[in-house]
Amino acid sequence: MNTSDAGDRAQGTPQPPGGVRVLGRALSAVITRAPALWPLLRGPTRRFFERAAPDWDRRDRNQSDYLAALAAGLLHVVPAPERALDVGTGTGAAALLVAREFPRARVRGLDISEEMIRRATARVGLDPEGRVAFKLGDASALPWGEESFDLLTQLNMPPFFGELARVLRPGGHVLIAASYGNATPFYTPDAVLERGFKRHGLEPVASGEAGAGTYFVARLPA
Numbered sequence: 008m009n010t011s012d013a014g015d016r017a018q019g020t021p022q023p024p025g026g027v028r029v030l031g032r033a034l035s036a037v038i039t040r041a042p043a044l045w046p047l048l049r050g051p052t053r054r055f056f057e058r059a060a061p062d063w064d065r066r067d068r069n070q071s072d073y074l075a076a077l078a079a080g081l082l083h084v085v086p087a088p089e090r091a092l093d094v095g096t097g098t099g100a101a102a103l104l105v106a107r108e109f110p111r112a113r114v115r116g117l118d119i120s121e122e123m124i125r126r127a128t129a130r131v132g133l134d135p136e137g138r139v140a141f142k143l144g145d146a147s148a149l150p151w152g153e154e155s156f157d158l159l160t161q162l163n164m165p166p167f168f169g170e171l172a173r174v175l176r177p178g179g180h181v182l183i184a185a186s187y188g189n190a191t192p193f194y195t196p197d198a199v200l201e202r203g204f205k206r207h208g209l210e211p212v213a214s215g216e217a218g219a220g221t222y223f224v225a226r227l228p229a
């Protein structure tokens with residue numbers, strides 16, 4: 008992928024403020040390159056997103072442009088998953104898209120912000136079967152056992168590689184998408200994703216662009 012193209016395509020799309028981009032880049036670098044430092048940043052990050060939650064959906068979060076890269080990446084997820092988890096789900100836009108695309112899958116969304124989870128849960132309404140549900144938790148210590156999911160998604164959230172690999176079933180997929188490509192505050196370059204997942208035995212499947220966004224898909228061999 009030509010990342011400057013992705014940046015160019017993001018022009019004209021509503022962009023996050025500069026300060027948010029700087030913070031996001033710093034957090035992404037720590038999480039993907041030095042995750043042991045995460046405990047120092049957990050508190051400030053949670054507080055930042057608690058404050059952001061009430062206005063999160065005032066922007067374009069549930070529109071097709073915001074979700075285009077994630078939707079394009081999902082086309083590479085074959086066969087359809089049975090159990091999916093969206094990490095750093097915010098108000099749940101990506102989790103709900105996964106649930107629509109894979110109507111037989113049980114879908115979970117996880118976030119470190121209580122207010123984001125409260126808002127995501129409110130969108131599900133009464134769901135007697137509990138097919139879609141949201142949970143408070145930290146991506147650095149996912150509250151599920153080994154091999155719990157066959158699809159893991161992250162939209163605009165940097166990956167904790169080891170934890171994702173731990174909860175992924177053999178044959179399962181991981182999809183990392185960024186709504187504004189390399190202009191996304193929590194953007195992780197493909198080369199970093201490829202290296203990080205390879206260290207944990209995952210193989211790259213596809214990467215590409217859709218709208219202003221980018222996606223990367225990897226798979227744990229069966």
Ligand SMILES: C[S@@+](CC[C@H](N)C(=O)[O-])C[C@H]1O[C@@H](n2cnc3c(N)ncnc32)[C@H](O)[C@@H]1O
Binds near residue numbers: 095096097144
């Ligand atoms: C940039 S927002 C993206 C939200 C959503 N995926 C979207 O695109 O609308 C990042 C989200 O990840 C959450 N987050 C950040 N660090 C996290 C962690 N270690 N564990 C779980 N959630 C985390 C934040 O609370 C926030 O809701």
